[in-house]
Amino acid sequence: MTIRCRFAPSPTGQLHVGGARTALFNLLYVRNKGGKMVLRLEDTDVARSSKESEEAICSDLQWLGLDWDEGPNVGGPGAPYRQSQRLGLYRENVDALLKSGGAYYAWESSDELNAMREAAQGSVQGFRYSRQEYSDEQLAQYRDEGRTPVVRCSASPGDIVFVDEVLGEITIPASDLDDFIILKGDGYPTYHMAVVVDDHHMGVTHVLRAQEHLKNTARHLRIYDLLGWEPPKHGHMPLIFSMEGGKMSKRDKAKVARAAARANGHNPESLALLTGLPEDLLVRFMKKKDHGIDTAVAIANKLGVELPEIDVRDFRESGYLPEALVNFLSLLGWSPGGDREIMGWQETVDAFSLDRIVKTAAKFDREKLRWLNGVKLRELSVDELIERVVNYVEQWGGNLKGVDVSIVGPLISLYRERGQTLRELDDAVAWVFTAPTEYGPAKAIKKHILKGDSLERLSKIGAILGSLSEWSEVSVETALTAFTENECEGKMGKVAQPVRIALTGSPVSPSIYPTIVSLSQAEVVGRISACVQYFTDSSHN
């Protein structure tokens, strides 16, 4: 039997890392078993679904290298792969359930339902819908009001017991289940109905999804049973937590922005002034009534705070490598056993199995991701890394955007070991394009510039470099080692550190010779004399 798995996002926003991990595990399983991967868009929430979101999600999946064998735009035996294009099929099966008595029409409005929930607040178990009887007069009245009924599926009379591929035997007691909606008032199926019908018709053999769906599985199994279909196997994967514990969610961004605002002593009024956003929105935001990402981003930008990456897009923008994110994600809730961690795609595919998926939620440790990204960065050949950086700045901007490859190349190989992300690499190189206007830290300045005859020495070095007839790493090295031997008792630090400060503004940079020739001779001479000038001016020492 061919194994078939699916990833079924709803196109209502960006691809979340949790979603990416779900897609990843499904694909790893499929590739390991030589099966087929299906991508299906669950766009039954008409109000929230969008084409842009669909494109963004597909783009991020592709960026991660998570491909699919069947899906929208590629087709396949289960086509179409957008639920909004499969309405007839759902309707058919809803009708079948209606006919067999497994489902029935329910006429309560959302408001009435909410009122019923409200009323059930105090009860031990909370609200559970139970089937209502309607008199002919009531029905007539509802129709006159223009109400459209929903269709509810009758709950299983007995406990739902199934063997989960990850968790083992799971029991959802009947007392926990109630009659759930399978067809909405707008004629669209709910998730429960659509998922079951599609998984069945698309030949899905294994449903691997997050543990938050555990109870939904009980509902889905009920539908399979009522329809007389063989259900697929289910496996529920552990959740991904933020470092604080709790599902990693978009709200984490709002949380960070709020904390930053408070730490800076802001109130809604001052925030409105700062961001130009309406004050009532900010009031709601700060009171945690609103968690808008745009609001969070606006505040963070003004305050210069980094928001935590949550969506795949965020990680892309921060300069992570797809292979690093994939490797990291594969280790969240799964391990190949033993001591293996740094793995390539095929190695991971070969090692993957459901019984090695962990049962407990994993916290998302960005520090480890950063480290892993650095490892993957250094695994790349220099040429490959250069290409990644060029593509990266092309898309997301940076100091190196539009800069000639003949300049980018040497710089990147210089910084290869000094950055964990593409963004950091680009940031690190900023000094090449902008001469320093100030120098620091103070302690280093004191030691390398102001102490003794340092400034005079720097001046001499400038003169020596300026007199070179050939501008190359070798000629610079020859000249400076000679100078070091003759005038600094061979102490390289006396030469390198002042030069670093003069050229970059800080005492930290890659090896000194390549650092020097990263700039033109004229630029080096200019920066050195500017530095000497700066500190000769008595106000700076």
Next chain:
RNA sequence: CACCCUAUCGUCUAGUCCGGUCAGGACACCAGGUUUUCAUCCUGGCAACACGGGUUCGAAUCCCGUUGGGGUGACCA
């Protein structure tokens, strides 16, 4: 609050199913080495079986309870 899931270093985890190197690796952190600075790299260190009962010659590993954590409780998926 109810139900369900779950429990090894701060974090990700190996070991648990088939009890007998009481615990391995990695991130982070600390110390040292290499290095003209930084980084890379190398070496070493710190650090965990939630608790309480059982079962057993012997339990991280099996059973029960407690506590902790999380999920769910939509005409969202």
